[in-house]
Amino acid sequence: MRERLQKILSAAGVASRRAAEELIRQGRVTVNGVAVHELGVRADAARDAIAVDGTRLSAQAPRRTIVVHKPRGIVSTLDDPEGRPTVRTLLGGMKSRVYPVGRLDVNTTGLLLMTNDGALAAALLHPRRAVPRIYHAKVRGAPGERALTRMRRGVHLEDGKTMPAEVRVVEQRPTKTWLEITVREGRSRLVRRLCEAVGHPVGKLARVRFGPLTLGKLAPGDWRDLTPGEYGTLRRAAGLSAGAAAAAVRPRRERDTSPRSTRPRPASQPRAGARRRARRPAEGGPPRGRRGRRRRRP
DSSP, X not given: OEEEHHHHHHHTTSSOHHHHHHHHHTTOEEETTEEEOOXXXXXXXXXXXXXXXXXXXXXXXXXXXXXXXXXXTOBSSSOOTTOOOBGGGGGTTOOSOOEESSOOOXXXXXXXXXXXXXHHHHHHHOTTTOOOEEEEEEEESOOOHHHHHHHHHOOEETTEEOOOOEEEEEEEOSSEEEEEEEEOSOOTTHHHHHHHHTTOOEEEEEEEEETTEEOTTOOTTOEEEOOHHHHHHHHHHTTOOGGGGGGOXXXXXXXXXXXXXXXXXXXXXXXXXXXXXXXXXXXXXXXXXXXXXXXXXX
């Protein structure tokens, strides 16, 4: 099947869709030995020889999506020209190439999605999908009903009017207020600009939910893979077929070279080599023999 070249590169885990477009513009991608410079070129990943910087694409990488609890001071990109720490530093020795789905500014903490599923990333960020993102914001002062109503109806910013936001007051004091804000678009620094536009600048900001996903008990700086169920639910939230989720293979646990473990063993999972405890008979059921077999009736 012939697809746009940048889509093939993204699906193969080479780069995000936007980064793949830049690779094409730079002439670093070849199809059957011919360099490509235009974005409209289509190719067949199964039949054509596609290479990046001379390295031919292998079979499509297993789809992988992770949740990262981004701390303050971390840039939500893989590389930073200013030399600041990026989310790449949080992933330890992960071998899979995953890319951020949208961005959180350097001072915003919370849930950051990363994936090598290009179709999923594009769908989650598309305005038509209106996938909700929930933030907890500490703002200056005490927003009145007029300010809250403006946010709920949409505010005119320099790049256009915002979509209506859901705003709930969590706690209010004379000099500061905690708000829960739900937005359904991915503009740069949207929540900060929205609050500033109504006269209540943000002091602290954290994203606590993206679509159906939450951080749960994930500690700042840690990450985890999505379960197959979470992956399927996320695809449905993005308007993609749930059937494609069954094709996603959860990778094996990789050796982590970072100082702390990123994916602790669930409490319900037994340790390797541990003996299984004999099951107790159901309450009210017949007694079992020495080897756990039911006694035969005479």
